[in-house]
Amino acid sequence: MKPTLIVANFKSNKTKNEAEKWLEEVSSIKNLPNIQDKKIIVCPSFTLLDFFKTYIANYELPIEICAQDISRFPQGAYTGEVNGRQIKELADYVLIGHSERRSLLKENDESIEKKVENALVANLKPIFFVQNVDTLIPKGVEIIVYEPPESISTVSGGVADNPKDVSETISQLGKSHSFKYALYGGSVDSQNVSTFTSLPNVSGVVPGRASLDPSEFIKIIENA
Numbered sequence: 001m002k003p004t005l006i007v008a009n010f011k012s013n014k015t016k017n018e019a020e021k022w023l024e025e026v027s028s029i030k031n032l033p034n035i036q037d038k039k040i041i042v043c044p045s046f047t048l049l050d051f052f053k054t055y056i057a058n059y060e061l062p063i064e065i066c067a068q069d070i071s072r073f074p075q076g077a078y079t080g081e082v083n084g085r086q087i088k089e090l091a092d093y094v095l096i097g098h099s100e101r102r103s104l105l106k107e108n109d110e111s112i113e114k115k116v117e118n119a120l121v122a123n124l125k126p127i128f129f130v131q132n133v134d135t136l137i138p139k140g141v142e143i144i145v146y147e148p149p150e151s152i153s154t155v156s157g158g159v160a161d162n163p164k165d166v167s168e169t170i171s172q173l174g175k176s177h178s179f180k181y182a183l184y185g186g187s188v189d190s191q192n193v194s195t196f197t198s199l200p201n202v203s204g205v206v207p208g209r210a211s212l213d214p215s216e217f218i219k220i221i222e223n224a
Helices: 016-031 046-059 084-088 099-104 110-122 163-176 193-197 214-223
Strands: 004-009 036-044 063-067 095-096 125-130 145-147 183-186 202-204
Touching: 004 183, 016 046, 036 095, 046 063, 084 110, 084 183, 095 110, 110 125, 145 163, 163 183, 163 202, 193 202, 193 214, 202 214
Parallel strands: 004 036, 004 202, 036 063, 063 095, 095 125, 125 145, 145 183, 183 202
Antiparallel strands: none
């Protein structure tokens, strides 16, 4: 039986002190029943990756680490970029193709595909965001996230997609692509998480804003 993936996307939030307080409260998930059936992945900013790695190791927390982005370039003279080899020292996963980066930073299919290639070369697992059935999914992607742009809280104000539509879209994607996990993202919270994780073709969720509150995130894990 595959575990339920719960991926917390912090986006551009939290200082080190705020992250430490979050981890202190979230540490109680070690005592949750059936926690072994769930894979908890947290995606902090680059500035917090090392801190998270150290804290999680010291307190033996059941949490894995994911970077929020990866350079489309290899190691070299690319000022400001963070390449796969650097990320692999601190994380095992990387987010690629999020709608916010596509729209705000003008990422296109070509640059996104290169990022996937670089992640795979570095032995990182891409968590790849899909906006609709026409989204290009590069080879080697095993984890997809169906996240329609209109369901992202910063866009719609917090309106999650209809579970039936989510299931149908993922079924359509499965006809043309091979992936191991299909997740749902877009205004996920503790109240609606089970409506998505109970779908037979949905393997988990990607909460964004709701994951920033440690008590709410714990409830998401409990209800998933």
